Amino acid sequence: MKIDSHxxxxxxxxSDLGYKQRKIxxxxxxxxxxxxxxLENPKRERANLPGRPSKLDPYRDLIHQMLEKDPDVSAPVVLQHLTAKGFDGKVTIVRDYLRKQRGQKAFGQAFLRIESEPAEQFQIDWGHFGHITYGETRRKLYALAVVESFSRMIYVEFTHSQKQEVLHQCLLHAFSFFGGTAKQIVVDNMLTAVTERQGNLIRFNGHFLEFLRPFKITPVACHVRAAHEKGKIESAIKYLRYNFLPLRSFVDIVDANLQVRDWLHQVANVRLHQGTGCRPIDRFDQVQLRPLPSLLPDCRETSQVKVYKDFAVRFDANTYTTPPWVVGKLVTVKADSTTVSVYLNQKRVAVHQRSxxxxxxxxxxxxxxQVKKLQQKLWHDKNVAAFSSMGQPAVAYLKGLLESKQPIRKTVAKLLALxxxxxxxxxxxxxxxAAFFNAYGAEYIENILYQEMTPKNHHPPVQLKNEALNNIRLNEPCLADYDAYIVKRGQTDG
Incomplete structure (x- = not known):
């Protein structure tokens, strides 16, 4: 067999670069x-010696046809088809033959290693690494890896998402880790980077370009199914999977990132790299990256939501509370991997640890x-006091209105009008x-009264010029207090 000239x-x-024969x-x-x-004779060829006949000789054409249909077809599948044609051998001989054929094919697709200049290129890619369990919730675990191509210096960050904002957050952290940016960033065809591709025509994701713009980085997209074009990051992901991950467990995403950051400093970036023969951290001394802009973009996940009556916002399947005075307002929620912040008109009004x-x-x-204080303050409101003076049923109904997050002042004003x-x-x-059916709200009371009661003759009072006097409401007198007073006075007189 003659090896390809490449x-x-x-x-x-x-060999000229100093590689040993084992490493080559x-x-x-x-x-x-x-x-x-x-190395001794570049033009040397193996002699075409006659070989021993093989049981597979009559089936070679059939095997080649199967390989043309599916280059990755497994040996057991090939054996099934050969057996149907009369082959009586074992899977071992089939597996050895397939290995040789695929080895020959690999020689025909050799790729030259292209070495980048210092600070010329970053390569990035995602990897999937199982999941982390939080209580009864399982979250997928991803890692974005970034490698500086000349030095092989690696940055890794674990996440629970591959969303656009998360990609930008990780890249921003990577740029800070490296202390600057390269001229190019090599990506595969992930939708968060490339939205459309027709041959050599590429349309990059608009949000991705907007993120890269202040860093003056040029994106470069690999060809489809051309992993060799980003071989350095492919090797980094593989190295992460087989050197860092085994025998590890993580409490949460913070723990995972603490462990991988420690691994980067103590193992990955200080090892002797097989490809360069140097430690990545030593070669990185030759890299002069572009400085980061003075104003860095805010890459947190962002959404606009309404604060509900339970003084909370909904985000990522959870609720996060806010001050009660924000209820009913439209606010902005911004989140990273550790915190969730709530903003009203660009002012932060709440910050939580992310769940x-x-x-x-x-x-x-x-x-x-704050909610309890507001509720206590409500009891001193003149209309609430007037409604409460109607008796214990009214007080109990008020408590039900509070628990159901009804607008108290508006509801009480309606009930007093009724x-x-x-x-x-x-x-x-x-x-x-209404309380018997846990129906809390002025509309329920109004509906019951409309169906079952007749309005009494209503003679409106004289309207005074001072509007404040027209709005005065007197508390209902408690007749039980008068009855108790009469009984007590009678006992004293007797």
Whole structure:
């Protein structure tokens, strides 16, 4: 078998760079004797010696047809088809033959290693690394790896998402880790970077370009199914998977990133790199990256949401509380891997530790205390006091309104208007009936009164010029207090 001229060229190029024969063989996927032969004589060919006949000889054409249909077809599948045609051999001989055929094909697709200049290029890629469990919630675990191509210096960050904002956050952290940016950034065809590709025509993701613009980085997209074009990051992901991950467990995403950062400093970036023969951290001394801009972009996940009656916002399947005075307003939620912040008109009004569980309420004690103070303040409101004076059913109904997060002042004003229209007794009856069905709101009381009661004759009072006097409401007198007073006075007189 004659080795392709590209392989011979690569053998001599690597030898000129000082590579040992063992390393050249491992790099090119060939044997050390083969390396030695072609170093001694680049034009040397193996003699075409007659070989022993093989059981597979009558089936070679059939095997080649199967390989053309599926180059990665497994040996057991090939054996099934051969057996149907009368082959009586074992899977071992089939597996050995497939290995040889795929080895020959690999020689025909040899790629030359292209070395980058210092600070010329970053390569990036995602890897999937299982999941982390939070309570009853499982979150997928991803890692974005970034490598500076000349030095092989690596940065890694674990995330629970590959969303656009998360990609930008990780890249921003990587640029800070390296202390600057390269001229180019090499990506595969992930949708967060490349939205459309037709041959050599590439349309990059607009958000990705907007993120890169202040850093003056040129994106470069690999061809489809051309992993060799970003071989350095492919090797980094593989190295992360087989050197860092085994025998490790993570409490949460913070723990995972602390462990990988320690691994980068103590192992990955201080090891002797097989490709360069140097430690990445030492070669990185030759790299002069472009400085970062003075104003860095805010890459947090961002969404606009409404603050609900329970003084909380919904984000990523959880609720996070806010001060109660923000209820009903449209706010902006910004989140990274550790915190969730709430902004009103660019002013931060709340910040929480991010929860990676789902369907949880994350509440600050201060927010709950503010709600209690507002509720206590409500009891001193003149209309609330007037409504409460109607008796215990009214007080109990008020508490139900508070627990159901109803607008108290607006609801009480409506209920007092219904009292003027139907009378205290009718309103108390409707309140008791609504409370029995846990129906809290002025509309329920109004509906009961409309269906079951008749408005009493209403004679509006004389309207005074001073509007404040027209709005005065007197508390309902408690007749039980008068009865107790009469009984007590009678006992004293007797």
């Amino acid at each position: 392989i011979i060229f690569e053998i001599h190029r690597l 063989a491992r790099q090119l996927g060939i044997s050390r004797p083969t390396v030695r032969k072609y 990676w569980e789902r369907k949880k309420r994350i509440e600050l004690p201060d927010h709950r205390d 009292k003027d229209q139907y009378g205290s007794a009718s309103v108390l009856y409707a309140i008791s009936k």
